[in-house]
Amino acid sequence: MSRFDLREVTVRRDGHLIIDQVTATIAPGRCTALVGPSGAGKSTLLRLFNRLDDPSSGTVSLDGEPLTSLDVLELRRRVGLVGQRPVLVATTVYEELRVGVPKLEREAAAELLTRVGLAVEMVDRPSAGLSGGEAQRVCLARTLAVDPKVLLLDEPTSALDPAAATAVEETLCGLLGNGLTAILVSHSAEQVRRMADDALVLRQGRLVESGAVAAVGYVNGAQA
């Protein structure tokens, strides 16, 4: 189980305040949504959890250990990230899955594809020919290949057409639970209600509301 604690986390970039003294807990084994208007700092906050960025001040801890005290490469294998747009970096699907695990066997690759709802036969497909939904699911499989205990999901369906978005969301819902901690950035209240257990509401970088999804006004129609 993986629990994050943020203590007075502040992020400044080029003199602008992006995140303003956020103190919160990401409960282990649950899906926590980061919600709020555009520019609220949701994606910036998400990037702190796998140290793609560091806060300007304050601490982010994982199971009581400050992230800065952990080996960063091990941290990123434990905390996987699926971005908004699928970014494929290899020539074939099999090579994509091997990026994080060079010794990945074909059988294991096939299992990963099945887990994300893709046909096993896709393992040798060229990456260039994949549809948006297929590419996003390959990116998810690539992340799962390193066996993360936490999933960071940065608007994982927002760049997809409705059918692909539904397929990817169903895949993600199937993966959540089972002890996996997830942090979901989404601008869709409906998606948050379907996928998340808890929500943190950001507005202009400040945490303005938090709690179980059913109790958070922003997700249930109120303005932040």
Added chain:
Amino acid sequence: MSSPAVPEWTGVALSVSLVAVAVLIAWRQRLGLAREVMIAAVRAGVQLFAVGAVLLFLFKHAGLPGGFAWLAVMVAIAGQVAGRRGKGLYHARYVATAAVAVAAAVTLGVLIAFGVIQSAPRVVVPVGGMVVSGAMQATGVTLSRMVAEANGQRAAIEARLSLGLSGAQAFAPHRRELLRTALIPTLDSTKVVGLISLPGAMTGLILAGVSPEVAIRYQIVVMYMLLAAAVMAALAAAELGQRMLFTTAQQLR
């Protein structure tokens, strides 16, 4: 050796008429460049005059230590120029200076150690200048491509970082490509040397009265040393530059 075909100072003064032709064309065609042509010509003349005076002093009074000191100045200047091409890269000028210095030191070191060139200032300074210039070109292109790759491929690099790859591993596919791009101009000019125009070292030697058979020996050494210097400079720039792309926490800056 036949008598050198070197112009007198009156000849140099008369060659200013060529600049006048360029200025006249620029003015007649309303290019807005007449003033720039004149400034460029005056600057070139003054700079070369100054360099000539320094080298005269250096060769007469400063010996080999003076020659190496002048080379060090050239390396420092080349580092600043090449570093500007890597604008946006953390510590770009330091990286560029180190890359040029490594390439120059190794290339010249090998040539002097094997006795290919004399360790006299009148040989080390001009030969070293060519090496530094070639290394500077390769370094500048490498750093410029590196910044472009890091900016343009940020999403792909961060996707690899997010899988637990180190900065070096995440950038490796881009490094191969940018090194190839940086070295292609040097490789192309090596392939066609002598076919399109006589290269500079050979031209200078022939004008000074050296026979072509002797001049080509020098030119071959020059071409090989420029090739080596460019490859070493590009590699050093890529290696050092890559370290500057990422923080100690393996974050793309």
